[in-house]
Amino acid sequence: MLCRILFAVAISLQRVEAVDPLVDVSYTRYQGTSLLNGITQWLGIRYAASPVGALRFQAPQDPPSDSSIQLANEHGLLCLATGASPMDNTTSEDCLFLDVYAPTNATSKSKLPVYFFIQGGAFNANSNANYNGSGLIKASGMNIVVVNFNYRVGPYGFLASKEVLAGGSVNNGLKDQRKALEWMQKYISRFGGDPQHVTMGGDSAGAASIALHLTAYGGRDDGLFHATAAESQSFASMLNVEESQYQYNNLVIRTGCIDEEDTLACLRSLNVTFLQKNNFNTPSPGAQVAPIAMYNPVIDNDLIQDYTYRAFEQGKFLHLPAIFGDDTNEGTIFTPKNTSTIGQSDTFLQSQFPALTFEHLRTINSLYPVAEQYPNSGKFWRQVSNAYGEQRYICPGIFISNAHARDSVSCNWNYHWNVIDPVSAAAGYGVSHTVETSAIWGPENVNGGAPASYSTTNSATVPVAQAYWTSFIRSFNPNTHRLPGTPEWGAWTLDGYQRLLFQTNATAMETVPDDQKKRCAYLSSIGVAIKQ
Template identity: 75%
Template sequence: MLRVVVLALLTFGRQAGAVSPLVSLPSTSYQGTPLANGISQWLGIRYAAPPVGQLRFQAPQDPIASYQSVQIADQHGLICLGTAQDPNDDETSEDCLFLDVYAPTNATESSKLPVYFFIQGGGFNTNSNANYNGTGLIQVSGMNIVVVTFNYRVGPYGFLAGKEVVVGGSLNNGLKDQRKAMEWVQKYICKFGGDPQHVVVGGNSAGAASISLHVTAYGGRDDHLFHATAAESQSFAALMTADESQFAYDNLIIRTGCLEEIDTLSCLRSLNATFLQENNFNTPFPGAQQAPLYMYGPTLDGDLIQDYTYRAYEQGHFLRLPAIYGDDTNEGTVFIPKLTNSIGNSSAFLQSQFPALTLDQLRTISIIYPVAEQFPDSGRYWRQVSNAYGEIRYICPGIYISNAYSRLGLQSNWNYHWDVHDPDDDAVGYGVKHTVEVNAIWGPENVNGGAPPSYSTTNAPIVPVVQAYWTSFVRSFNPNTYRLPGTPKWEEWTLDGYQRLKFKPGETAMEVVPDNQKGRCAYLSSIGVSIKQ
């Protein structure tokens, strides 16, 4: 009787037929929260079973039915443990496969609203954009979209590789978590007013790298999990096979003392997360001199990932879907040690990220990237290697992907250049840094305090501009359909035009990629497969 009264109170005053805040799923029922702004949110929905114990290093499994009849979905799920993160942090856990849903309160199961499914970044070693608030994007869309955010396993929990994992576990579990969450959307998003046949996958950095890997997954097989993509700072890291990744597995076994066990993978599964985290840190790739920024990452497994990303696009092994790709002016600055002071320091850094780089390739890179602008408290070669790394890993892959679409005569292919300068970042030399546009796309008030202060002051006018393009793309697979009046048409990318939209407050307009950048990218793309991108 009490349950009936509660449900009656929850639905009182709501639009007839509107989705109830109480949503029943096979595993359990979740009680969402209707907000005063006309949006409801469901936080901390479990989309897969806890990947702990015997499920550590295994592909994600369906959640087990809960004996608790209703779970109050008003708290974000814990964030996945990242490499070198404190295991005692009360915001992280190995049990982390949760998602959040934001939807207009008056949506119904027949609303079939477009869905924006966001994959956060973090170099596949952290969840760096966790718990973004989707209400701002929904408001900008005119209450016409549903937003989904989620966590996925990273570091060794998501990407441990080696012959033992091939035999006794599963490779690329972080990517499989992402696909598991996509499958959840296909099954259940209609219960929140969303349309499973209209899903736009967005992501930044490793999230954008994930988009490329899902677009090319299984050789370009269409599992009908998504229907358009919007990638910010797509990243092409070096892909290793399981054999090439054996060093990382072996090092972890040695550090944890599991060398004494015959079944070393079972030993790793038996360790508590605190002890495992104490031994979870990066070591150099074979042949490199320094530990890379990100040691764990997607594995070239011959199944989900069947080829290097450059070659997959070159050979047309990708889904033909409407797509946005783009980058920031100074993609590399936040990654490079500021005291990089010689060509030796510069080359050693690049080799540490891409150990297959040859001496001839490093020599050519040093020529096409000369010593650049100097900044206080930084080494002579800091900006030089920042420019090189930013184009090797981010900018040139984005241009290459847009070209791959155009070579096949595909329409609905857009590219952008984010050139919105923040005074504080400029003063220290970071410039327009990696993925900074994510703060404008979501709105500076919705990213947990990570936005530059200028995005709420001098740069505030650019926020509604990019949000209108982005939500237009989510709603119609075209950034122009619902763009703000007076803003320029975002022209599609073509091979003969190399045109992209340059975002700049008061000056947003189409631009052509400069010839010198085209030349550098042509060289870097030509060596992409040889350095395992």
């Protein structure tokens, strides 16, 4: 019933005459660009104050007022990434900017549904930056507004310790995201959007962020979004502030701030180039090598009050229309291709999840035997890829869909992306992590990141995916505006375990195989124990 009611609201929206691309956002005015495709874009809108100097390691603040007109014709610089060169001129500590795309004929009375996209990057990079929203808007029939943005990552966004908690703020990357949501609630109507009809989308760390916002403040509803569409949701190992102290201590030692009485003030005073030179991952306590991503959101007993698995298990999340889903081979791009022994496999897994016990690893090894073999790779590469892909991505998605179904959220869908790219398949990477973003946004809109086949042999999948996604954005139901001839995307149920299988010219509903259900049941059962 909820899905149908929301649809009724969505289709009642009316268009009025176009508005000037010069938009007043109270603290300044932004001059957008009207494109020949019927879409106006505003690039590089500052949604929060520059987080530098005294605002380093602080929660985001309101942007300053400026009476002059700002040309919104260039993307803002990306946020500094862990392990990246301090000389990268595409990044900056001053990075809290967003982009808005809207139909040119939209006005403040249009009340168009909004797609708010959180990019991924393992909370240590902005890895899906500056995607062009034009493709989604055209696929929607010019019926939505699209927003994407940057947020702080690595230590700039997720440094945590007793010092940061006392003299600054933790989980600032997530707070940046909420700041952008709050900005949207205030101003998106001036671009033609409806602040009461917001779908929060995201991939990887962006999809992990969706899960964290659903459970934020114990599941408190601040009215910032109204539906979620998560691609390859990621459950990393999540520490509390005390357990994260080693990260702060290591950074203080590396930067020479150890001799200062106020080490946090010292870190704030450092030249950002020098600080960035010392921004790299180190092994977690109890692990042998550094994890893929060391800085992550932390349990602060405020914004994040518990492990994500337990929050969903206890029903402490917003019960909103939702899509969750994954790719067939989620782990291949992360795991060392030269993994040749079970010892190397277990070392990798334990470095990502240091709380894994001997018993856990023995069981995982039995559930994931040696798998397919590929040239120029170790015997256990696909074995560890399969284990990691399900542990971090696929099984959490199934668990969340189950939690929604258990709590009678009927507007609840899950998918399995299995569009085969021949180049990726031949290299052994298969259908890799978040590759579906190339279809959802359109291969021409993701800054060269799309497989070539998405413009040739797999091109037929693009309009199919875009129609389901824009239908969900418009009506909170992926079926309302799906392409004629495509299958109805059945809702996920506890007794059915059915999801939509995306394949070129063969998209159809499927049931989760029994062996995957068995593996996921075990991995989810140890999720809290390994701090997911």
